[in-house]
Amino acid sequence: MLYQYGSAAFGPNPDNMNVITAFAALVQPEASGSLHLSSSDYRVNPLIDSNYYGSPSDLAVELYAYKRLLSILRCDVLKPVVLSEVYPGRNVTSDADVKAALLQGAQSFHHALGSVPLGKVLDSSFRVKGLEDSRAIDSSAIPLPPTCHLQSSVYALAELAANILKQEERYNGTNLTHLIFNQFQIINWLQSQNAIFASSPPV
Numbered sequence: 001m002l003y004q005y006g007s008a009a010f011g012p013n014p015d016n017m018n019v020i021t022a023f024a025a026l027v028q029p030e031a032s033g034s035l036h037l038s039s040s041d042y043r044v045n046p047l048i049d050s051n052y053y054g055s056p057s058d059l060a061v062e063l064y065a066y067k068r069l070l071s072i073l074r075c076d077v078l079k080p081v082v083l084s085e086v087y088p089g090r091n092v093t094s095d096a097d098v099k100a101a102l103l104q105g106a107q108s109f110h111h112a113l114g115s116v117p118l119g120k121v122l123d124s125s126f127r128v129k130g131l132e133d134s135r136a137i138d139s140s141a142i143p144l145p146p147t148c149h150l151q152s153s154v155y156a157l158a159e160l161a162a163n164i165l166k167q168e169e170r171y172n173g174t175n176l177t178h179l180i181f182n183q184f185q186i187i188n189w190l191q192s193q194n195a196i197f198a199s200s201p202p203v
């Protein structure tokens, strides 16, 4: 779980009032989503199912974390500064009501990853298995969600891949002209090859 807060409302800011928005985010869900190609025409969007709360334990963990968050924000120590609660509201206390509030208010962090994961679709040099000189180097290559926001992991992955590519170029004279640098391009490319594959989780 990732607990985080922002010093602005995730919605209209009430007038003349300081606001914090606190949230509890499930960054490593148990349920996987899926991404499938729907056509050999690269202009047709792929089918993406994010499958949020696809596992009962994902929802149970989120409920536990959200209740903890509410208990912190509602504790006696914070009462002098937390003057009112915009969402879900202090009257929301039972498990059923808290669950309904989190399902209604839940948003995605947009940490999609793993549509062509290392190990499953890519080899350890980021090459698409079975193809020559076609690689995917971006969040689509990350096989499992890290316990953080994704951008730093994408940078680390790119650094790792750049070192592998530089070494290959130096020692093997590899032709690097066919690199595919993001998941949109690899999807486009695979669709143009009429390939259909299943993937691990967009999160």
Ligand SMILES: Cc1cc2nc3c(=O)[nH]c(=O)nc-3n(C[C@H](O)[C@H](O)[C@H](O)COP(=O)(O)OP(=O)(O)OC[C@H]3O[C@@H](n4cnc5c(N)ncnc54)[C@H](O)[C@@H]3O)c2cc1C
Pocket (backbone or CB within 6 Å): 109, 110, 111, 112, 138, 139, 140, 149, 150, 151, 152, 154, 182, 183, 184, 185, 188
């Ligand atoms: C709303 C939002 C908020 C986020 N907030 C955070 C945050 O606070 N912290 C954090 O760490 N992460 C955050 N993330 C996640 C992070 O931005 C992504 O994980 C990261 O950018 C993924 O990098 P990428 O290179 O895989 O893909 P992208 O950054 O999406 O890069 C894909 C690139 O491909 C280009 N492209 C698309 N189609 C084509 C095509 N047909 N041909 C050529 N190029 C194409 C796009 O223009 C884009 O530049 C957020 C994501 C979103 C959507």
